Structure formats: structure tokens, C-alpha cells
Amino acid sequence: MRLPSWLSAHLAALRALLVLTVLLGVAYPLALVAAGRIPGLADRADGSLVEVDGRTVGSTLIGQSFTDADGNPVPRYFQSRPSAAGDGYDPTATGASNLGPESVVDTIAADPARSTPSLLTRVCARSRAVGDLNGVDGRRPYCTADGVGAVLAVFRADGLTGPVSRVVSVNQTAPATPFVTTWQGVPVEVAQPGEDYVAAGGLITPVRGDAPDTPAVPADAVTASGSGLDPHISPGYAEIQVARVARERGADPAAVRRLVAAHTTGRTLGFLGAPAVNVLALNLALDERFPVR
Template sequence: MRLPNWLSPHLAALRAVLVFTVLLGLAYPLALVAVGRLPGLDGRADGSLATAGGRTVGSVLIGQSFTDADGNAVPRYFQSRPSAAGDGYDPRATAAGNLGPESVVDALTGDPETSTQSLLTQVCARSRAIGEREGVDGRRPYCTPDGVGAVLAVFRADGLTGRVTRVVSVNQAAPATPFVTTWAGVAVEVGRPGHDYVAEGGVVTPVRGDAPAEPAVPADAVTAGGSGLDPHISPAYAHIQVGRVARERGADPAAVRRLVAEHTTGRVLGFMGGPAVNVLKLNLALDEAFPAR
């Protein structure tokens, strides 16, 4: 029986759909699952999960925080870099902070819940806190001693030119003391919540200060990664944490440094990125070598 001419193309299309459904919808996915079950690949296919004491504690591909219920760093563990993903390292909200080098002025409202910090102040606050925690110099250029961005709004008689008539430390509010007392012979004021000094005509003027050009606290310790899920820190950040971790665990600092070296990987393909330390792997190795007292 000869099929009608109009039906032949439809049957050909149906056969193609069935063939490609079997090939690409069944055979190909099952083949990939089979490859993922091969020895050496099965762990990666399952998400590179890490276990301790018979329970899953995380993935070596996704960073996590090592903090207590109040968000404070647990002293016996190496700390990860900051994260802008949700409340921190939330895989469901992977994101960057979208703040750039021009984010230097805080929005002060008088209410900590609604005030927002500039990227500069976030970096300054983190560097100061890490310096105190690790016993190193937490100062950074363009940061005040109290851990906010050292930024002035400078008002001039003719807008952008002329004599200076007023100077405000925009990221410091009362009862703070201005990080510099005078600027161009004019007494410096602290900012008042709710005021936009830039909109009022002040010229944003960051002040470098006397901090060292190479801060003791490395950049990755005070800035978040692009995804917010980076599981690594730099060897420099790991090394400034060695003293604290060794002290908390009653371990020899040299032995802790050896663990850091063992968990430091080189550049990808020998030239991309920089050396890195996987924080979860390092902390698991610490728990095995020097159990918490």
C-alpha cells in the first residue's frame, strides 16, 4: 500500500525524533553516567565531596565558612576569604558584590540596618579585624585607624577651585574622631547621617595615610571572589593564620606550616592564576593531625 505523499515527510520526521531521542536522550546520558562511575572519576562525578568521621562535611569545590553560630571565626580553623553569596558561601545565591574601585563613600543613615558600606570601608574593616585576630599589622592605604575608608569631602569657594571652605570625613560619624584634624588649614568635621556630601558639592578626596605599600593582610583576605564560592585562599593568607591555629591546637607552628605547604597547589597549567590553598582540605588535615583539645 502506497502512503499518501503528504504523510511520508511526517513519518520521516517521526523516525528522526525517535532515533535521536534514543541516541541523545538515553544512550548519551547513560554513557556519561557510566564514565562517571569509573574508578578515579566517581568522586568528582558525585561533587568531590569530603567526609570526616563517616559524614559528609562539604565539597572541595565549594568554599564554606568556619565560624560559630554568631558568625565569629572559630580560632582553631583556617578561615576562608569573604563571600558575597547570600549570607556567605550559599550555592543557591552565587554572586559577586558588584562594587568597584570607585565605591569609597558609605551611605550613613544613622541606623546600622539601613546604612551601607562602600567597598573601601568593607576592605578596611576586614583588614583591621584580621590584623587584630592574627596579630599582624592590619593597616592599609586609604583606611582610617578605626577601620573605615579614609575619604574627605572637600568643599571649595568656587566649586572645584578656590580656597577650601569646609572638609568632612564622610565615612566617620559622631562620636568618631576625624582621622585628620585639619585639611588645607580647615578643621575636619565628621559626617552626619542622612547627608550626601557629594551631592552637596563636596569633592571626594581619598587620603592614603602612612600605611605600608604592601599590607601584611593580603588582598584575598579582604575581598570576595567573583562567584562567592571560592574554596581557596592564597598561601600568604594561610601563613598569617599559622600562629593562631598552632596556638589553639597546641601544635608546633613548623608542623602546621608543613601542612599548609602540602595543601598548596601551583598555577593551573603552570601559568594561569596563582598558588592556592584549599581551606576545607587543610582544615580536615588539621583535625586528623592535631585534634582539637
């Protein structure tokens, strides 16, 4: 007996569902699991986890912070780059800040908890903190001495032309002192919380300052990676940390540099990417070679 066309169509769809469920829902996942058990691939399939004395301490593929309970850097360890993933290196919230080079003006609210620093201020604050921690010059172009973006809102009598009538350091609030006293003969004010100086007609003017052209603190020390999970830092960032780590561990800086070199990978295929230092692997090697007693 010939089945009705509607019933035949439903049965064909059911057969296709069953076949695809077996192939893609059972056979394919099992094949991937089996491939992950191949010698040499098993560790990577499990997340490239690192164990010390039977305890998992991290992954070579996912970065982590080396800070104390209050979020302060632990001086005896090399520090990772900043992370915008959740509260920092959160694999469930991987991502970037999505702030671009035009983010130079902070949002300063009356409630400090609702204020949002610009990308420029974040970079300035991080550079100052890294410089202080490692005893190097943390100054950067377009940054104030107190670690915010050196940006003025310049108001003119006739809009974009005419004499300057008012100047505001938009990223500094009381009791801070303006990073420049006057601008074109006009006294500089600090910003007032809640004020929008751009909407009010101020011309946003970043001020370079006298910082060196090439900052001592490298870019990866002050910017987060796109994923927020980068386990590596640049050799340049590692180098400015060597003296601090050696001092804290009572080690020879030359010996610490040799460990850094041993945990530095070169460019992929010799020309892709840049040399990088795996921070977790380096810090574990330090604990083994120069334990803190």
C-alpha cells in the same frame, strides 16, 4: 495515498522531536552518568565530597566558613577568604558583590539596616579584623584606624576652585572622630545619615594615610572571589594564621607550616595561576594531627 503537505510537515517534526528526545534526553544523559562512574572520575562527578567518620563535611571544590554560631572565626582553624555568595559560600547564590575600585563612598542611611558599605570600607573593615585576629598589622592605605574608607568630601567656595569651605569624612558618623582633624586649615566634620555629599558638590578625596606600601594582610583575605565559592587561600594568608592556629592547638608552628606546605598546590602547568592552599583539607589534617582536647 499522498498526505497533505501540512500533515507531512507535522509528522516530520514529530519524528524529529522523538529522535532528538531519545538522543539528547535519554542516551546523552545516561552516557554522561556512565562516564562519571569510571574509576578515578566517580568522586569528582559526585562533587568531590569529603567524608569524616561516615559524615560529609564539605567539598574540596567549594569553600566554607569556619565560624561559630554567631559568625565569629573559630581561632583553632585556618580561615577562608570572604564570600559574597548569599550569606557566605552559598552554592545556590554564587556570585560577587559587583563593586569596583570606584566604590569608595558608603551609603549611610538613617536606618543602619539600609546602609551599604562601599568596597573600600569592606576591605578596610576586613583587614582590621584579620589583623586583630592574627596579631598582625591590619592597616591599609586609604583606610581609617576604625576600619572604614579614609575619604573626604571637599567643598570649595567656587565649585572646583577657590578656597576650601567645608570638609566631611563621608564614611564616618557620630560618635566617631574624624580620622584627620583639619584639611587645608578647615575642620573636618563626620557625615550625617541620609546626606549625599557627592550630589551636593563635594569633591571626593581619598586620603592615603601612613599605612605601609605592602600591607601585612594579603588581598585574598579582604576580597571575595568572583564566584564566592573559592575553597583556597594564598600561602601568604595561610602564613599569617600559622601562629594563631599553633597557639590554639598547642602545636609547634613549624609543624603547622609543614601541614600548610603539604596542602599547597603549585601553579597549573607550572605557570598558570598562583599557588593555593585548600582550607578544608588543611583544617581536617589539623584535626587529625593536632586535635583539640
